[in-house]
Amino acid sequence: MQVESWIPSSSYILKLIRAAGGSLGNGNKKLKLARVSAAVLSPLGNPSRASHLFSLPVSIKTLTPESSFPFVSSVFGRRNMASSVLSDCSLPAPARLLPFQRSVQSRTSQFQRSVSFAWRPLSLSAIRSTASPHWSLSASASVAVTTETSAKVIDGKAVAKQIKDEIAGEIVRMKDGIGIVPGLAVILVGSRKDSQTYVRNKKKACEAVGIKSYEANLPEDSTEEEVLKHIACFNDDPSVHGILVQLPLPRHMNEEKILNAIGLEKDVDGFHPLNIGRLSMQGRDPLFVPCTPKGCMELLHRYGVEIKGKRAVVIGRSNIVGMPAALLLQKANATISMVHSYTKNPVEITRQADIIISAAGVANLVRGSWIKPGAVVIDVGINPVDDAQSPRGYRLVGDVCYEEACKVASAITPVPGGVGPMTIAMLLSNTLSSAKRIHDFKVHVHSFS
Ligand SMILES: Nc1nc2c(c(=O)[nH]1)N[C@@H](CN(C=O)c1ccc(C(=O)N[C@@H](CCC(=O)O)C(=O)O)cc1)CN2
Numbered sequence: 001m002q003v004e005s006w007i008p009s010s011s012y013i014l015k016l017i018r019a020a021g022g023s024l025g026n027g028n029k030k031l032k033l034a035r036v037s038a039a040v041l042s043p044l045g046n047p048s049r050a051s052h053l054f055s056l057p058v059s060i061k062t063l064t065p066e067s068s069f070p071f072v073s074s075v076f077g078r079r080n081m082a083s084s085v086l087s088d089c090s091l092p093a094p095a096r097l098l099p100f101q102r103s104v105q106s107r108t109s110q111f112q113r114s115v116s117f118a119w120r121p122l123s124l125s126a127i128r129s130t131a132s133p134h135w136s137l138s139a140s141a142s143v144a145v146t147t148e149t150s151a152k153v154i155d156g157k158a159v160a161k162q163i164k165d166e167i168a169g170e171i172v173r174m175k176d177g178i179g180i181v182p183g184l185a186v187i188l189v190g191s192r193k194d195s196q197t198y199v200r201n202k203k204k205a206c207e208a209v210g211i212k213s214y215e216a217n218l219p220e221d222s223t224e225e226e227v228l229k230h231i232a233c234f235n236d237d238p239s240v241h242g243i244l245v246q247l248p249l250p251r252h253m254n255e256e257k258i259l260n261a262i263g264l265e266k267d268v269d270g271f272h273p274l275n276i277g278r279l280s281m282q283g284r285d286p287l288f289v290p291c292t293p294k295g296c297m298e299l300l301h302r303y304g305v306e307i308k309g310k311r312a313v314v315i316g317r318s319n320i321v322g323m324p325a326a327l328l329l330q331k332a333n334a335t336i337s338m339v340h341s342y343t344k345n346p347v348e349i350t351r352q353a354d355i356i357i358s359a360a361g362v363a364n365l366v367r368g369s370w371i372k373p374g375a376v377v378i379d380v381g382i383n384p385v386d387d388a389q390s391p392r393g394y395r396l397v398g399d400v401c402y403e404e405a406c407k408v409a410s411a412i413t414p415v416p417g418g419v420g421p422m423t424i425a426m427l428l429s430n431t432l433s434s435a436k437r438i439h440d441f442k443v444h445v446h447s448f449s
Contacts, residue, residue, distance in 0.1 A: 089364045089367070089401035089402075089403060089404060150406065150407060150410075151377075151405065151406045151407075151408075151409040151410060151411055151412045152303075152410065152411040152412075153411075153412065153413075153414055154299050154303055154376075154378070154411050154412060154413045154414075154418060155414075155417065155418075156295070156299060156413055156414075156417055156418040156419055156420065156421050156422045157417040157418075157421045159298070159299060159302055159421075159422065159425075160295075160421035160422050160424065160425035161421075163298070163422075163425040163426075163428075163429065164205065164208065164209050164425055164428060167209045167425075167428050167429060167432050168208070168209040168210055170432055171209055171210040171211065171432065172210065174432075174435065174436070174439075174441055175210070177441065178439060178441055180435060180439050180441070181210065181211070181212050181239075181435075182210075182211045182212070182241050182242070182431050182432050182434070182435035183211065183212040183213070183214060183237075183239045183240045183241050183242070183431075183435070184202070184206055184211050184212070184213050184214070184240070184241070184242040184243075184244070184268065184427070184428075184431045185213075185214040185215070185216070185234040185237075185240045185242065185243045185244070186199050186202055186203070186213065186214070186215050186216070186244055186246060187215075187216045187218065187227060187230055187231065187234075187243070187244070187245045187246065188215070188216070188217050188218070188246045189218045189219075189220065189222055189227060189245070189246070189249055189250055189253070190218075190219070190220040190249075190250050191219075191220060192248075195246045195247075195248075198246060199215070199246050201424060202424055202427060203215065205424045205425075205427075205428055206428065206431075209428055211428060211431055211432070212239065214234065214237075214240060216230045216234075218230070220250050221250075222250075224253050224254060224257065224258065227245070227249075227253065227258055228257075228258065228261050231243060231245070231258070231261045231262055232261070234266070235261075235262070235263040235266065240266065241266060241268075241431055241434040241435040241438055242266055242267075242268030242427075242430060242431035242434050242435075243262050243263070243266045243267070243268065244262075244268055244269045244427070245258055245259065245262070245269075247320065259271045259272060260272065260273065264287060265287060265434065265437070265438065266434060267287065267288050268288055268291075268427060268430040268431050268434055269288070269290060269291065269427075269430075270286060270287075270288035270289050270290040270291070270294075270324070270430070271290060271319065271320070274286075275287055275288055275289075276290075276319070276323075276324065276327075279324060279327045279328070279331070280327050287434075287437070288430045288433075288434070289324065289328065289426075289430075290320060290321070290324045291422075291423045291424075291426035291427045291430065292320060292321045292325075292359075292380060292419060292422070292423045292426070293321055293324040293325035293328050293357075294328070294422075294426040294429075294430075295419055295422025295423050295425065295426045296325055296328075296357055296378045296380065296419055296422070297325075297328050297329075297332065298422060298425075298426065299378065299413065299418075299419070299422060300355070300376065300378070303376075303411060305355065305376050305411070307329060307332040307333065307334045307355065308332065308333040308334070309333060309334070309335070310334050310335070310354040310355055311334070311335050311337070311352055311353050311354050311355070312326075312329045312334040312335065312336050312337075312353055312354065312355040312356070312357070313336075313337045313338070313339055313349060313350050313352070313353035313355070313356050313357075314326040314329065314336065314337075314338050314339070314356075314357045314358075314359070315338075315339045315340075315346070315350065315356065315357070315358040315359065315360045315365070315366065315399065316339075316340065316358065316359035316360040316361065316380075316399075317338050317340045318359060321357075321359035321380050322338065322340075322357075322359045325357045325359065325380075326338055329355070329357070334355065337349050337352075337353070346370075347369065347370050350366065350370045350371070351369075351370055351371065351372050352372065353372060353375055354372065354374075354375055354376065355375065355376045355378070356370075356371065356375055356376070356377045356378065356400075357378045357380060358377070358378070358379050358380060358381060358398070358399040358400055359380035359381065359399070360381060360399045361381055361383065361399065362381065362383070362399055363381070363383035363385055363397050363398075363399070364383075364397060364398075364399070364400070364401040365381075365399050365400075366379075366399055366400040366401060366405065367401045367404055367405075368401060368404030368405055368407060368408050369404075371405055371408040371409055372408075373408050374408075374409070374410045375408070375409050375410065376409065376410060376411045376412070377400055377405050377409045377411070377412040377413065378412075378413050378418070378419060379398035379399055379400040379402075379405075379412065379413050379414075379415050379418055379419065380398075380399065380419045381397075381398040381399030381400070381415065382396050382398070382415060382416070382420060383396065383397050383398065383399070383415075384396055384397075385397050396415055396416050397415055398413075398414075398415030398418070400412070400415075402414065402415070
């Protein structure tokens with residue numbers, strides 16, 4: 001979701017807060033924020049598919065007018081303010097209402113820039129709910145209330161591991177067959193901690209499957225020309241089959257110019273406009289599909305989720321995730337809606353979806369009430385929230401309020417351990433396909449996408 005510069009109207013703020021289950025008093029009146037999700041269960045089958053959601057104000061926490069501001073900011077995902085009070089819905093309500101620490105906000109800012117653009121193979125039957133509904137009758141609303149988790153967890157870490165094992169086998173076959181080892185070059189500009197971690201993890205993953213990795217680490221104040229020079233070198237190097245520039249780049253650089261310089265045949269991130277253009281056209285295929293959306297699709301396929309004819313909503317329209325994810329879903333014959341910062345009724349639109357891919361970069365933006373019972377939820381967000389009990393002082397949560405979504409969705413990716421590991425697995429897959437294409441080596445196993 002391109003949310004940085006979006007300033008919502010007050011009526012819209014109220015609408016979203018209500019949708020999220022809260023109520024906002026006027027002036028000095030109390031701000032009441034609380035919700036409980038109660039599912040009406042059908043005795044006929046899967047509770048998640050048969051339920052309707054209600055939001056009931058059950059507990060009340062008093063907030064001062066000042067303390068209400070961070071909540072509003074978090075809902076609307078202003079950069080640097082993504083994780084704040086109430087954004088961490090996996091904690092009990094009182095803990096969520098604690099003010100967010102400044103130190104974490106600065107860390108959030110760093111993560112947000114990269115993640116706001118920025119899923120064990122199973123049969124369809126395995127996705128079905130395994131939870132048995134617990135019935136209890138609410139006297140006032142005559143509804144059965146459950147607190148049971150019913151969604152199947154889509155295990156991206158396990159799927160990524162399986163894919164990496166398959167890739168490792170292919171690389172051995174290729175090396176034995178034609179003496180070629182795939183090579184991946186990664187260019188990192190600057191010293192962002194998160195980008196350094198991702199690049200280190202990519203290098204480790206390459207080593208684990210037998211891909212040779214090349215690295216160029218350039219200082220923050222490098223010129224565009226220096227980056228372009230490194231790209232040109234890697235373009236000309238026959239031992240390099242894939243090139244990527246870790247994003248985001250420092251602000252003074254022209255991202256478009258730099259990404260366009262990567263040879264089309266080595267564009268393993270799939271960000272070159274020609275690759276994206278082909279993705280958007282009927283009957284054409286790109287040489288490479290961007291790794292995160294490709295990972296989302298791979299999870300849907302491996303978990304047997306039917307896409308054809310389904311309604312899908314993509315939240316966020318970044319070049320790296322949202323936009324290519326929508327194009328991929330469309331190619332798979334889903335009917336797509338995109339929800340973004342100018343969307344007038346995001347909750348209603350999202351609630352119609354059979355499949356939700358959220359890549360907004362806003363912690364816990366998507367509440368249980370946004371989700372149609374039985375929908376499949378793919379959460380791409382990686383948002384840090386304060387956690388004194390974690391050794392890092394923070395932990396990662398998705399765009400989706402997991403504890404609420406679990407009770408409504410039929411399947412959901414966790415954060416961490418969902419889409420994130422798939423991003424790297426798909427990068428390895430793209431690098432292997434690139435080497436195979438360049439050396440005309442026959443495809444042997446499933447080629448992931
Ligand atoms: N050139 C690119 N830049 C960026 C991309 C990209 O695909 N190409 N994507 C992101 C960052 N990214 C890879 O680069 C990435 C992000 C997250 C993960 C991941 O495995 N996350 C874990 C949690 C990690 C943690 O604990 O810190 C998870 O979700 O389980 C992998 C890769 C932006 N830049």
